[in-house]
Amino acid sequence: MPLFEHLGSYIITMKGMFARPENEKMYWKEFMHQCVEIGIGSLPIVLIISMFLGMVMTVQTAYQLVANFIPLSTIAVVVRDSMLLELSPTVICVVLAGVVGSKIASELGNMRISEQIDALEIMGINTKTYLILPKVLASLIVVPMLITLSIVISLWGGRFVGEAAGIINSTIFDEGLLRDFNPFNVTVAMVKAVTFALLISSISAYFGYNVKGGALEIGRSSTLAVVVSCILILLADYVITLILLNP
Amino acid sequence: MIKLQNIKKSFGERTVLHDISAEFLPGKCNLIIGTSGSGKTVLMKLLVGLFTPDSGQILYHGDDMVQMSREERKELRQQIGMLFQGSALFDSMTVEQNVMFPLDMFTKDSYATKLKRVNEVLDRVNLKDTNKKYPAEISGGMKKRVGIARAIVLNPQYLFCDEPNSGLDPQTSMVIDKLIKDLTVEFNTTTIINTHDMNSVMEIGDNILYMYQGYKQWTGTKEDIIFSTDEKLNSFIFASEFLQDAKNMRMLEMTGKYPGQTPPTNA
Ligand SMILES: Nc1ncnc2c1ncn2[C@@H]1O[C@H](COP(=O)(O)OP(=O)(O)OP(=O)(O)O)[C@@H](O)[C@H]1O
Numbered sequence: 001m002p003l004f005e006h007l008g009s010y011i012i013t014m015k016g017m018f019a020r021p022e023n024e025k026m027y028w029k030e031f032m033h034q035c036v037e038i039g040i041g042s043l044p045i046v047l048i049i050s051m052f053l054g055m056v057m058t059v060q061t062a063y064q065l066v067a068n069f070i071p072l073s074t075i076a077v078v079v080r081d082s083m084l085l086e087l088s089p090t091v092i093c094v095v096l097a098g099v100v101g102s103k104i105a106s107e108l109g110n111m112r113i114s115e116q117i118d119a120l121e122i123m124g125i126n127t128k129t130y131l132i133l134p135k136v137l138a139s140l141i142v143v144p145m146l147i148t149l150s151i152v153i154s155l156w157g158g159r160f161v162g163e164a165a166g167i168i169n170s171t172i173f174d175e176g177l178l179r180d181f182n183p184f185n186v187t188v189a190m191v192k193a194v195t196f197a198l199l200i201s202s203i204s205a206y207f208g209y210n211v212k213g214g215a216l217e218i219g220r221s222s223t224l225a226v227v228v229s230c231i232l233i234l235l236a237d238y239v240i241t242l243i244l245l246n247p
Numbered sequence: 248m249i250k251l252q253n254i255k256k257s258f259g260e261r262t263v264l265h266d267i268s269a270e271f272l273p274g275k276c277n278l279i280i281g282t283s284g285s286g287k288t289v290l291m292k293l294l295v296g297l298f299t300p301d302s303g304q305i306l307y308h309g310d311d312m313v314q315m316s317r318e319e320r321k322e323l324r325q326q327i328g329m330l331f332q333g334s335a336l337f338d339s340m341t342v343e344q345n346v347m348f349p350l351d352m353f354t355k356d357s358y359a360t361k362l363k364r365v366n367e368v369l370d371r372v373n374l375k376d377t378n379k380k381y382p383a384e385i386s387g388g389m390k391k392r393v394g395i396a397r398a399i400v401l402n403p404q405y406l407f408c409d410e411p412n413s414g415l416d417p418q419t420s421m422v423i424d425k426l427i428k429d430l431t432v433e434f435n436t437t438t439i440i441n442t443h444d445m446n447s448v449m450e451i452g453d454n455i456l457y458m459y460q461g462y463k464q465w466t467g468t469k470e471d472i473i474f475s476t477d478e479k480l481n482s483f484i485f486a487s488e489f490l491q492d493a494k495n496m497r498m499l500e501m502t503g504k505y506p507g508q509t510p511p512t513n514a
């Protein structure tokens with residue numbers, strides 16, 4: 001399908017999402033269920049990746065800052081700001097595009113192929129609202145939480161490895177973490193997290209919801225969902241950085 | 248009552264339904280019969296609004312479904328129950344949750360009331376001890392019956408069944424037919440059934456529409472079918488010698504005469 005056709009049908013799918021729920025309680029239940037699925041489901045991988053990112057960043061920064069006149073605590077400053085501004089939001093969201101995105105796309109794709117979506121539609125349920133909206137809202141809430149956690153864990157990992165490898169004493173690391181701290185960087189991280197969460201959930205829901213054909217198409221469309229989400233995350237990353245951090 | 252007027256539907260170049268007009272009556276089992284690929288499922292999906300016709304009208308009590316707003320259509324759909332050809336059960340839910348789902352969504356009843364209703368309908372489709380099983384853990388025929396249970400749990404005014412007894416043994420098949428028939432009479436439901444099961448046709452066919460390659464070929468009742476001279480219908484319905492004999496016997500019963508000549512067999 002040509003790009004503009006996809007864009008048009010994406011917008012139509014997203015617009016269809018906004019309708020009055022038939023039963024608030026059921027929608028709330030579905031929303032909570034999605035929060036758990038997305039949050040708890042991707043917790044282990046987020047923790048593992050964040051810890052290693054922080055560890056690698058500390059060692060690498062120490063390697064790059066070899067001059068004597070630079071205070072050691074600068075390592076912590078660099079690690080903190082890199083994790084906050086770019087590594088945590090972007091790397092973790094690219095991973096989430098794979099974990100959460102493919103799950104959303106294949107779940108909806110399977111429901112489409114086996115006519116479960118049609119069955120809901122026949123009951124008089126607005127399937128775009130019932131199936132897509134809770135996933136998008138849950139992502140918007142849960143992904144920023146995951147990113148926050150990721151930042152904390154990565155800094156902890158960096159602090160730990162700095163001490164363990166004899167690179168930087170943890171008191172000095174802590175001192176660096178607080179030096180020249182700009183709260184605006186947290187805002188940048190959250191803007192990225194929310195934007196990427198919206199991209200991942202809506203794009204994979206779009207590809208899953210609109211699957212046509214057989215079971216083979218489910219796999220194909222979830223791969224496509226991940227690829228498209230990743231590309232758009234990086235594009236959005238660039239745009240956000242340009243807007244928010246352009247000196 | 249549902250009325251179809253000059254319905255046409257094509258997919259790309261291929262016309263699947265040519266100018267279909269028909270009437271489906273309340274309190275009756277309205278059957279759509281025809282060979283595989285004749286367009287029965289497409290017609291049923293048009294009736295419930297999952298497809299839109301290229302032209303023509305679908306009138307529910309005189310209101311055209313095609314022209315309805317989203318809200319009106321949603322309201323109408325709460326009067327509709329449908330069994331899909333592939334059952335379409337929610338595979339993340341147990342049998343009980345599947346059947347309870349419409350109740351959860353559209354009623355404010357207590358859990359106990361809902362559970363009672365669920366067990367009632369599961370009982371009607373002869374399913375016991377499957378409440379806690381997932382769709383992947385039950386047989387195809389059981390899925391069909393869960394699908395029927397889910398379709399009737401809200402006592403719909405319109406009931407659509409796409410091949411309710413394909414994949415069922417003859418005995419269960421009869422039970423299902425009887426169940427559908429009873430519900431239809433009891434609640435004056437407008438019931439529409441796609442089938443190619445000859446038993447069903449002869450047992451519950453109050454109003455039969457025979458489709459042939461996307462055309463309406465013949466309409467009538469199960470009694471009319473015995474006397475029909477339509478060659479295509481005859482070779483479709485009474486495809487085997489056994490069935491032809493059965494037809495002749497039935498004719499003998501009804502008229503006291505054995506037909507002089509067996510119908511042509513060009514199946
Ligand atoms: N979504 C679709 N897109 C394109 N063609 C379709 C679609 N659905 C059905 N068709 C075509 O319409 C024709 C009628 O199909 P339909 O499913 O209505 O047959 P059927 O009478 O229900 O057959 P069966 O008894 O095997 O279920 C078939 O030739 C099929 O290829």
Ligand SMILES: [Mg+2]
Nearest residue numbers: 287288332409
């Ligand atoms: Mg069919």
